[in-house]
Amino acid sequence: MPDNSGLYWRCVTLLGRLDATDEHRSEAADLLPALDPDELYGQILGSRVYLPALANVRLLEPTSRTAAVLGHLEALVTQEQQRRAAAHDETLTVLTGAAARNAQVIKGLSLREHYARPELRHEGDIDLHVRDWSSAWSVVEMLRARGWDWDTTEFSWLKWTDGGHLYGQLTLVLPDNETPVSRVDLHIGPFSVGHAGNMPLTGWRIADVMGVRSTVPDCETELALIAAHALNDSVLSMKDVNDLHTILQQPASTDWATVEELCRAAQAQDVLAQLLSVTGNVYPEHEVRSATRPEALVLRQAAEERVDRAARLALRDELARRGSAEAAERMAQEARRYYSADLRPRVIGSTDTVSPLGRNRHTCVRLLPLSTWSRLKKDTPVPHVVEHSEQSWAPGLRLVTSGSGQVVRASDEIFVPTVWGDVHPTSLALADQLSPRA
Known part of the structure; x- marks a missing residue:
């Protein structure tokens, strides 16, 4: 199938404008017969311009395609208005x-x-x-x-x-x-x-x-x-x-x-x-000055393409920080792994080890709250924890460890930290022991 993403993008720019004229709407109407209404709605939603798009689509000549797009937009905007009113x-x-x-x-x-x-x-x-x-x-x-x-x-x-x-x-x-x-x-x-x-x-x-x-x-x-x-x-x-x-x-x-x-x-x-x-x-009224560079943003992106882009960005960033070629390649490979990994929290075996909580730019320490780690604990036999030690990360923020277990204490909140989604049973036992809300 031919790639017509450019047509969808052009239509989104016409309908999503803040100052659309009859001329802009007429051009959008001319494009509609070649576009799938559901896909166009998805593109408008993805660009988060459904509010100006709704105002502009309402002014188009009614056809089956405009009616389909209009129905999607009106339902969404009604839902969003209710959410915004509640918030x-x-x-x-x-x-x-x-x-x-x-x-x-x-x-x-x-x-x-x-x-x-x-x-x-x-x-x-x-x-x-x-x-x-x-x-x-x-x-x-x-x-x-x-x-x-x-x-x-x-x-x-x-x-x-x-x-x-x-x-x-x-x-x-x-x-x-x-x-x-x-x-x-x-x-x-x-x-x-x-x-x-x-x-x-x-x-x-x-x-x-x-x-x-x-x-x-x-x-x-x-x-x-x-x-x-x-x-x-x-x-x-x-x-x-x-x-x-x-x-x-x-x-x-x-x-x-x-x-x-x-x-x-x-x-x-x-x-x-x-x-x-x-x-x-x-918006041609802006005389923007910009050097010609490779296009960094795309109109559509598959999951594997996102992974590739993350890896290339990590490589480029590390080299810009004057890291060695070897270090940059390691960073890229880690980015590729992280952006393609299943990061959902899961309990590992009691004899397995968890990834270290490195304090650096490339180790993302995610904090699992009580609502998550207590659910994991329900189905997991946890060992008895006797002793633990603490390390300050910041005023009011401490890492607590006991053997292979580790939790993060912030005031009276207890989190179980994870990098790749792995959670050791001892971490659950330690969190349970320290949490006043468990």
Whole structure:
């Protein structure tokens, strides 16, 4: 079958525009007979531009194909409006509490404030940023006291920079993992990119986010964040194009040298160049200057292609950090293994060993909360634990070990750490012994 992904992308850019004209809608209508309505809807959803698309599709001449796309979009938007309404008051409370705890608002919620009509920007997770573990745990305690639960679809995780500084992401959901209406991604330190890369977040400004006075990234950091996040996904998104468009419309001048250097730290220069080029094509009023580079983002990506891209990024990043060719190749192979592995938590035999919890950029220590490790414990005979030792990871964060068992203690929360999904029975016994909630 011929690859018509370019036709779908063109239609998404026409329907997902923030300022579509009759001419744009007419061109989209001309493309529709060659496109499958279900696939087009999937592409619109993937690009997170279903809100402007709905407004534009409603203005198209009614046909069986437009009716099919319209039905999908109306059902989704109705569902999203209900979810957002259910989460609205809590979102404002979280934003207020985050500001009181010196947490910054990043990504979606900060970007939507650039839009002339913020309601047209997809409103997803609440992405917050803090500088260290103590600040992160202050936010966590606020959320946990309000009934937020630990996310078990994407476990919280920690890594360490080359200088030994902790960074990572803690994820929580409301009200639970079965029917969440909201999610907080709490980023600690630099923004994680790929298997072992990261990008510093250092430029900030004050702005209103949904009416709450908040600290958000400055223009340069937001532009770099868009590129770094797109690099993680590896797929071209109309949402990113619209975000760039709204930022480029701002009257303030942009320090492009700083944007370029931030992207270089994350190996996202090619992504930035491609996104700027695409944005200039979709919105020709922007005279973007961008060097010609290989295209880093694709329109479609199979699972094996994502693995290959992760490996190449890990190789390139390690070489940029002046690692040896051998070290870079090892990093690439580890990335290939990690992005293709089954990472679901599982209990191993009592005589087996678990992977060491290396404190570095390339070892992602995932934290299994009580709701996960207690379920594993139910079906596993656990040994009796007598003695254990503790090691400080950060103020208020400790690694507790006993033989082959290891748990992470944060205040009164007990987590079982894992790298590849392996959990030793002794870890479950130790977690059970130390947890006040088990």
